Amino acid sequence: MSQDLSTAAAEADVENGGRGLAKLNPQPRQAYDVVLKLHNAPGPFERIEGVAQYDVTNEAECGRINPETGTAGRITSQEPLALKRVADDEYHGTVYLDRMLDEDYYGRGVCHWKFSGTGALLKATGAHEETRFLTFIDADRFTAGDTLTRHYPARDYPRASPVEGPSGITSIEDYPARGNEDPTVFVPELREALFSISLSAKEAKQ
Template identity: 25%
Template sequence: MKPNAPLAVLALVAMAAMLTGCSNAVMDPKYERNPNPRQKYVVTAKIDGAPGPFKGASVNIRYKVGPSQECMPDAEPISGHSPTPDSFDIKPSVHRASETEYRFDVYLDAMASKDYFGKGICTWVIDYAALTLRPTGAPDEYSLAAFMSHAEIETELPISMYWQRKLYGTSRPHPQPVSESALKREEFAKYRDPDLSDTISVTLQAKELRP
C-alpha cells in the first residue's frame, strides 16, 4: 500500500510546529554596548626572539554573559542546548609602539548590563582577550595568538607565554586559517619542549587607567 503523502506532509508540519513551540531559542538577542564604560585597562604586549617583524596585529575581546547565566533563556527541552548566543565580540584597535611592542585597550564594563530576555539582569565577564600576530601577511601562514583571561587582566601582573620560533612565516599544511596559541612556561615544557631557547616569547601586562 502506498504511503499517504498528504498525511505525511501534515505530520511533518505538525512536528515542526511542535518543535518551534517548544523552542526557547532567541537567535538575535541584540546585545548592547555600554555607552559610558569606565573600567579601562591598557594591555602592553612585548615580543622577544622573533626572527623578524610582524606584518599585522589584531585583537579580539570576547565578552560572555556571567558569572551567572540565570538571565539566559532555558535550554532546549529536547536537545538540552540552546542556540542563543551568550557572547559578544569587540575588536579594538591595536597601537604598534615598535616592532616588538603593541598596546590595546580593554574595558571590563564594555557591555551593557540589562534584562535582555525578561529573566533578570544579564551581567558580563571577559571570556578572553586575544592578540593575534601575522608574521609576513602571507594568506597561508600560521598566525600567532596570545590569550588573557578576565582575572589575568585584573591582576595587572605580567604573563609570559611562548611560541615555537619555527612557526614564524611557516605555511599551513591545509587551507583553513590556523592560529598557534602561545603557551605558558609549564604548558610549553609539557606539550612542546622544556628548552625555551628556540622560542618567541610574548609578555602581556594590563594596567588600569584610574581617574
C-alpha cells in the same frame, strides 16, 4: 546591531561572531591599559588583532532557552581591541571591564556581564595559510597586573612546516599556535629557537 533586531537575526549574528541582541555600554569607565610585547620575533607581524571577551554570569535566568534541550545557551561577546604600534615590538590598547551593557535581552531578566580576559592573534602578513600565533590572559591575572608570556617555536613562522603522515606529506594552513608559558616543555632543538609574546595590563589613570 539594531535595537529591534529579530531573535532569528540575532541568533544568526551570534553564529557569525557578532553580539546579537547584546549592546555596548555607551559610557564605560573601568579602563585598563594593555601592553603587548614581542621578544626575539623571527620576523615582522603585519596582522595583529586584539580581542576582549565578556560572558554573562547568569544565563540560566536571562539567556535564550534552546528549544531542543530546554537549557539556556551561553551568552558571550568578543569585542575588538585596537592595538597601536608604539615601538618595533610593542603595542598598546585599552580594555574596559564594563564594556557590555547589563539589560534584559530575552525577556527573562537582566543579563549581567563580566569581563573574562583579553587576547591577541598575530600573523606575518595576514595570509590565510600563515600560522595564527594566539595568546590570551584571563581576567584574574589581567586585573592583578600579572604579565603573561607565552613561548613559540620560531620554525612555525611564517607558516607551519608540512607534516608527513600515512598518506604522505600534508600542508598545514592557518595553524593555531598557542605556545606555552614554560619554554622547557619544548624539545631541545626547538627550545634553542623560541620567541615570545607578552601581555600585561594596569588600571588606567582617570
